[in-house]
Amino acid sequence: MHLAVLTVVAVFITCGVYLLLDRTLLRVVIGLGLLSNGVNLALLASGGLGPGAAPILGHGSAAIVDPLPQALILTAIVIGFGVTALLLTLAFASYQSQLSDDLEDLHGRLDDE
């Protein structure tokens, strides 16, 4: 299981970083989303991937998995959502006012102003 999860982490982060470095605004936002997915999975893997039951007590004496990474990830998912929403709004706004979603193009324009 570990190897499979590590592969997924590697692919998510590779794709995420590659998109993050792109010129097109929407691809940057998508890249950031992938990147945060990859990091969340990495957090989970760092706490160990079982075997164990879900961290809910009172269901017999079975060993449970580490709850702490899960708590961290839960926070990260929500914050990641907030970031994505804000970025999308900014992308929308910048296109509305500048009529371009090309970051280098936008940069040149801001310099001219």
Place this chain on the structure above:
Amino acid sequence: MPAVFLAAALPFVVSPILLLFRRPDRRAGLLSAAACAGAFACFVSVALGASPATVALPWIGPLGLSFSLHADPLALFFALLITGVGFLVAAFATSYLDSNENFPRFFSFLMLFTGSMLGVVLSSNLMALFVFWEMTSFSSFLLIGFWHHRERSRYGALKALVVTGSGGLAMLLGFIMVGIVCGSFEIAVLAERGALLAANPWATPAVLLIIAGVLTKSAQLPFHLWLPSAMEAPTPVSAFLHAATMVKAGLFMVARLGPLLSVVPLWTPTLALFGLLTMTWCGWLALRQKDLKALLAFSTVSQLGLILVLLAPAEPDTTAAGLLHLLNHACFKGALFLLVGVLEHELHTRDLSLMGPLRRNMPFTWLLIALAALSMAGVPPMGGFVSKELFLDHLLNGHPLLALLAVAGAVLTAAYCFALAAGLAAGRRPDGPRGQDPSLSLLLPPALLVAATVGLGIFPDQLVGAPVAAATLAATGSSVTGHFAVWHGAGPSLWTSAFAVSMGLALWWGWWQKRVPPASTLIADRVYDHALEQLETRARRLTASYMSGILWRYCSVILLTVIVGVAVVAASQGFVIQDGWSSRHAGPWDLAVCATAILAALATLKARTRLAAILALGASGFSLALMFALSAAPDLALTQIMVETISVPLFLAVFAFLPPYQVDRVRRARPLHAVLAVAAGLGTALLLAASRSQRVAEPISSFFVEKSVDAAGGHNVVNVILVDFRALDTLGEITVLGVAAIACYAIIKLLSEKEAGR
């Protein structure tokens, strides 16, 4: 509360109170003068032994720093000088400033300075001293730039801050070196550890750095450039900061630390040489000035050089002479500045070549100027004569070349003093601006200072013999052998003095009036301007080189730094991936979900349309949710599904407003990006694999599992952590989300309003 503490704190207490006054309220000045007088009285009570001289307060314990004030006779000498002159200057400024000036601000800054200066002389800890030292530079900056609407004021203020500030930083470095070598920052402890310092190779650089601080603060060559520019300050400030007190902080440092630092052989000769060169060269520059304040500024620099020469050897006799001249200089130069202020106030000019016959128009003002100038020239029976005698006495016993420089300095001093006094008496322009002697409130403060310098000439020993002797004892640790007197007998110093005065007279009479070349821009000024300009352009260029404004460049730099940093650490620490991590066996469902996730991620790269890219991102998110579900994390799975369900429509909503999706925009750097991306992905996976075998401590999760039911009454441990154990973090998270929501709303609202307005 001890009187020392009270006196030192008084200006700092008064400073903010002053800001509450209304703008044209002259009572601000009276309150400042009262504060100075109060502090003066406190110091007198300490000097008479009526109050303890030491206060110690804890400051930064772990660093071994205490905030303590120690009013030994040397500190008291300076403190009395500061508060005494401060009182006169505050009283003078109260009636000097025009009624539309911002009185509260002026006096608030002035009090800030007074407090800082008292802090410098009273601190018994080098670090505390440094803090106050920098505060004097800062308040000087504020006061020079008081008329901030003038370009020259801002220029002068900045220059003073740059020069004295960088000197202060050099000095801090020197202090730290000395402190580390000697193992303490307490001046009293340091004084006994000279031997430690002498034996250490770091002593020389430390001493050179401290000398840099001294030379910049006291405007000695080659840092004399800031003082003439500082003359843009209102005249009372020039008299107080740039003649009587702040510029003497450097000299105070020499007196205070001289006994310790003179164990380094470089200390005395370096200071003496710089002092002598400054005295002579700036005397020459003073002679060439037409602007009275510029003349006084250069003369101040020159006189400070003279005092520096006397204080440099850290021996009792010369130190006593130095302190006496310091006091003299504060009196006559303070008076001269105030009187030039009076001239400017009455005649609206301070150009020497435009003055009418002052002796007729403003006899009292002129008389005071003449007396002060004669004292500066070293004519008996003025105070300046007594201390200049001692100076010449000291130098005539030294190296002949130095003696020659000293005599040249004395001649130039006498010449510009005559130029000042006599030049004003007759006036170059009979038709020049006419004025009258001002009111008593403007004449009394300088008159008192002039009376002091005359008194110091006639009764030097009776007036200040005891305090100067006590201060010398405190500074050098040994007693003065001689005593001050106006008549020393006809020795070589008297002949030299007579020679210098007559030569000065001759120089002024026969040569100055026609042939002295007029003042030109200082070389140091040109260097400063050029350096500042270069610094600005280069800094701008450097910043522009990495602040490109292009997102992928920033991200590349950050990623590269992280990747290289982690790689270096991993290589040096040894990178181990061990087998045997605990992991359940992957079933067919697991493998299927992982494969889906990988495919979805790759699809985001390859998607040709925006819709496909968004759906691919959604697919990766949902497969992540499944992986959570399979890994015994039901809460995560639920949250992830919820977030994905909202995100995908959000993307799609924005999608409607964006231009056609561009996948293949021209990218020269694409291979670099691919390398960076793969390095980041692979690196993270490897780091993760290694982290399992690098556990150094037991996980803290067991605490949450054990306490979950007992302490928080919840069975779902993840929930309990979020809403109970780490509830504050969750509150922060909610706040972040709220702020993001408000920001989104505001942006969209703003846009739609703009649309509507169009």
